[in-house]
Amino acid sequence: MKPSIAASFALLLGACVVGTDGPGPGDDDDDVPPPTGIAGSITSNQTWGGAQTITANATIEAGATVTVTAGAAIEAKDGVTLRVKGRLVVEGTDAAKVTFLPTTDALTWAGIVADPGGEVSLAYVEGTDVATLVYCHTGATCDLDHVVFDDLGKALIVEGTATLTKSRISKVQNGGVTVSNGTLTITDSHLLTSSGDVVIQNGGSLTIDHSEIGEAMGSYEHCNLHVGSGALTITRSNIRAGVYGLMLGGTSGAVMQYNNWVENGAGTDISEVGINTNVDLRFNYWDQGAPNLGAAYNVGNAATARITDAGPRP
Numbered sequence: 172m173k174p175s176i177a178a179s180f181a182l183l184l185g186a187c188v189v190g191t192d193g194p195g196p197g198d199d200d201d202d203v204p205p206p207t208g209i210a211g212s213i214t215s216n217q218t219w220g221g222a223q224t225i226t227a228n229a230t231i232e233a234g235a236t237v238t239v240t241a242g243a244a245i246e247a248k249d250g251v252t253l254r255v256k257g258r259l260v261v262e263g264t265d266a267a268k269v270t271f272l273p274t275t276d277a278l279t280w281a282g283i284v285a286d287p288g289g290e291v292s293l294a295y296v297e298g299t300d301v302a303t304l305v306y307c308h309t310g311a312t313c314d315l316d317h318v319v320f321d322d323l324g325k326a327l328i329v330e331g332t333a334t335l336t337k338s339r340i341s342k343v344q345n346g347g348v349t350v351s352n353g354t355l356t357i358t359d360s361h362l363l364t365s366s367g368d369v370v371i372q373n374g375g376s377l378t379i380d381h382s383e384i385g386e387a388m389g390s391y392e393h394c395n396l397h398v399g400s401g402a403l404t405i406t407r408s409n410i411r412a413g414v415y416g417l418m419l420g421g422t423s424g425a426v427m428q429y430n431n432w433v434e435n436g437a438g439t440d441i442s443e444v445g446i447n448t449n450v451d452l453r454f455n456y457w458d459q460g461a462p463n464l465g466a467a468y469n470v471g472n473a474a475t476a477r478i479t480d481a482g483p484r485p
Contacts (some may be wrong), residue, residue, distance in 0.1 A: 213257075217242055221260020224274065230254040233288060242267035248471075249277035255289040255311075263295030265317070271298035279324075285311035285331065293318055306332045307353065326362075329353035329375070335360050337483070345393075346371040350401065357382050359483045368394040369413070376402040383482050385411035385434075394418050394437070398425075399445065403431055407481045410440070427451065429474075431481050433458040441468075456481075 209219075210227035213235055220240040225247040231237050235257040238243065241264045242307050245255070263269035282303040285291045287310030295317045298304075303325040307313035311331035318338040320326055326340040327333060330353045338360045339349060347368025348355070352374035362369050363386045370377075370384060377398070384395040384422045395413035396405075400421030409431045410416045416435035419425070420443065432440040432455060441452075441462050455461070456474040464470075 209464075210309055213237060219245065222246070224248070224281075225253055228252050228254070231257045231259055231289075233257050236260060238262060239269055241250075241269065243269045245269065246274045247271070247272050247277070247280035248274050249279065249337045250281055252284055252422050254282040254284045254286060254343060255291050258290045259283065259285075259292065260290075261293045263293075263317070265295060268295045268297050269293075271296060271301065271304075273300050281310070282306065285313050285384070287311060287331075292316075299323065303328060305333075307333045309353070323363070325349060327355070329355045334358070339363070343369065346397075349373075350375045350377050352401075356380075361386075365393075368397040368418075369395045370394075370399045372396070372401050372403065374399075374401045377404070379405045379408050381407050381482065381484050383409040383411065385409070385413050385416075398422060401429070407478065409433065409482045411435065414439065415442050416440040418442050418444045419447055422450065423448045425450045428454045429478055429481060431456045431458075431477050433477070435459075437469070439460075 180382040197397045208226040209226055209229050211229060213229060213231045216236045218238045220242060220243050222244045228251055233256045238260050239261040241262055261269050271440045279300045279302055281290055282301045286308055289311045291305055291313040293315045295347045297319045299320060299322045301323045302424045304320055304323060304327060305313050306328045307330060309330045313333040315338055321341040325347055326343060327335060327348050329350045332354045335357045336359060341363040343365050347365050348362060348370045352371040354376045356378045358380050360382045362384050368465060394415040395410050395417060398420045404424055405424040405427040407429045414436045416432050416439060418443055440457060440459060443464060452468055452470045452474045454474060456477050461470040461473045
C-alpha cells in the first residue's frame with residue numbers, strides 16, 4: 172500500500188536535514204546537537220561527538236562554530252565537501268584522536284574547504300582516502316596539528332595562511348602540499364611519498380623547519396620540493412630520497428641552512444629551473460658533496476657529517 176501524502180511529507184522532512192533549529196551564533200545557550208546525517212547550511216553553533224556522518228555537502232556559515240570533540244568518528248559520503256565560512260575546531264587529543272574517513276560505501280570524500288574569513292583548526296586527527304584534506308582559500312586561516320593522513324590526493328592547498336605542525340602525510344598525488352601565493356609554515360613534520368612532487372610552491376611564502384621531506388620507499392617520486400617562485404626558508408630538515416631533492420626557480424634571498432641533503436638522484440640535490448638570486452645554502456650536509464650552481468648560490472661552510480638535530484623533533 173502506498174503511504175499517504177502526509178506520511179510521505181513527514182518522511183521527506185526527516186530525510187532532508189539542513190542545519191538545526193536553536194540559538195544563533197554568539198548566544199549564551201548551549202550548542203545545538205548535530206543532526207543525524209549532517210548536510211546543508213549550518214547556521215548555529217554545534218558540537219559533534221561520537222559517530223557522525225556527513226551525508227551531503229555541508230557549509231558552516233559565517234558566525235557559526237562547529238566543535239568536534241575528542242574521540243569523535245566523522246564519516247563522509249562519496250564526493251562530499253565540508254565548507255567552512257565560520258569556524259571548524261577539531262579537538263582531538265593524543266589519547267582520543269578524531270578520525271575523518273569516507274563511509275564504507277564510498278571510495279573517497281572531497282574534504283574541507285576554508286572560504287575567505289573561515290577558520291579551520293585540526294588537532295590530533297587521523298584518516299585516509301580524501302581528495303583534498305584542507306583547501307585554505309585566500310583570507311582563510313588553517314592550522315593542522317598532529318594530523319596523520321595517507322592515501323589522499325592533496326593534504327593541503329594554501330592560498331591563505333596555514334600551519335602544519337607535528338604531522339605525518341604520506342602517499343599523496345602530485346603537489347600533495349601546494350602553496351599558491353599563500354603563507355605556509357611546516358614544523359616537525361614528515362611529508363613522504365608522492366606520485367609526483369611532494370611539495371609545490373608557486374608564489375607566497377613557505378617556511379620549513381625541523382621536518383623531513385622525501386623517503387620514496389620504492390614508489391615513484393619526482394621532486395621532494397618544486398619551487399617556481401616565492402619566499403623560501405628551509406632549516407634543520409632532511410631533504411631525501413627523491414629523484415630531485417629540490418627544483419628551484421624564481422626566488423630571491425632563499426635561505427636553506429643546516430639541512431641534510433641525502434639519497435637524492437645523482438647530481439640532483441638542487442636543480443635550477445629558473446633564475447634565482449642570493450640563495451643562502453651555507454651549513455648544509457651534502458652526501459654527494461656541495462653542488463656547484465654558480466655565484467648566486469652560497470654553499471660555504473658545508474657540514475662534514477650528517478647534522479644530528481635536523482628532522483622532526485619528538
